[in-house]
């Protein structure tokens with residue numbers, strides 16, 4: 001992601017005498033290519049110039065409309081609105097759920113910058129909720145803050161694909177009358193106890209940015225079962241009076257309620273983004289299998305290494321291992337630094353949530369100075385300080401995962417024993 005120009009092939013070179021001194025050549029930031037049918041369709045659209053999602057002639061082929069239908073059917077939801085990013089979908093979901101300037105929105109403290117960004121975009125203030133050692137929202141702290149904060153909405157981020165006990169979350173939301181919005185940027189196709197994420201609350205937002213489960217460079221999908229949220233989101237997204245050209249939309253009567261009350265924020269998805277995405281939806285199931293096999297391979301290598309702590313993932317959590325996180329226990333900050341540097345020298349680029357400065361895609365609540373209240377989330381800070389993160393590219397193979405595991409475990413033991 002930082003422009004490492006390595007090839008995707010495994011190339012393992014010995015750089016020293018010792019057995020474990022290998023340099024791996026795996027580009028962990030490799031995004032997934034667009035299927036050929038998508039490329040062909042984008043070419044057609046480019047030649048015709050019809051790149052905008054709405055057409056003015058009947059008979060126009062509307063790729064975004066078809067994508068909305070297909071994604072709604074895939075998820076089993078009634079309404080889907082395609083937009084220009086997941087961040088936009090979350091912002092719109094909050095707006096449509098009634099969040100207004102000065103409101104408080106509960107949010108787990110371990111998330112990505114666009115998520116508090118979506119809250120700030122509404123003029124609202126995030127109230128950060130602690131996470132547990134397993135990287136999911138701490139339901140005890142959620143209860144505390146739900147009763148003390150006056151917030152009416154919980155924006156739950158399934159950060160890096162970690163899914164909290166959703167039956168507990170839904171119970172708490174009902175108890176405190178909280179509207180639930182799910183950030184599913186890393187959980188497209190993942191679920192809890194047989195139900196897909198995005199289907200638990202009032203609305204869900206998905207990302208189609210290059211490093212998520214389907215890739216169109218940029219893009220987002222808002223899903224909901226609520227006709228009023230769907231109609232508002234369509235109008236906000238910038239539909240003009242062309243909202244009939246939406247594939248998974250409510251009846252005209254619902255638009256009559258909102259038409260002239262909703263400003264146009266111009267957050268549409270383009271036709272070519274949808275054309276790239278459509279052939280990727282049927283691939284989600286096999287991608288999930290591949291990711292989980294790669295994840296398991298690496299997890300097996302890291303398991304049972306004293307000092308490397310993997311999260312507990314209950315059976316009900318039907319996650320997709322498109323990235324892996326683990327905690328380094330018993331290391332000083334400078335040992336963690338040495339660990340990361342040495343891993344990188346050996347070809348394994350890991351990210352660290354304990355960084356004092358925001359780096360690459362990785363930042364933490366301490367870097368989000370736009371928030372009104374500087375939050376105290378000491379338990380989360382403890383977790384983030386030792387939290388290491390690695391993306392798993394779909395282009396990887398199992399032997400590469402095993403080799404990465406060996407680099408991580410041998411480097412960890414070297415750093416731990418050195419002083």
Ligand SMILES: *Cc1c(COP(=O)(O)O)cnc(C)c1O
Pocket residue numbers: 085086087088111112114115157158159160183185186206207208209218219220
């Ligand atoms: C990537 C990501 C987002 C934002 O997605 P965009 O499409 O880039 O706006 C939101 N939440 C999480 C957890 C993410 O990883």
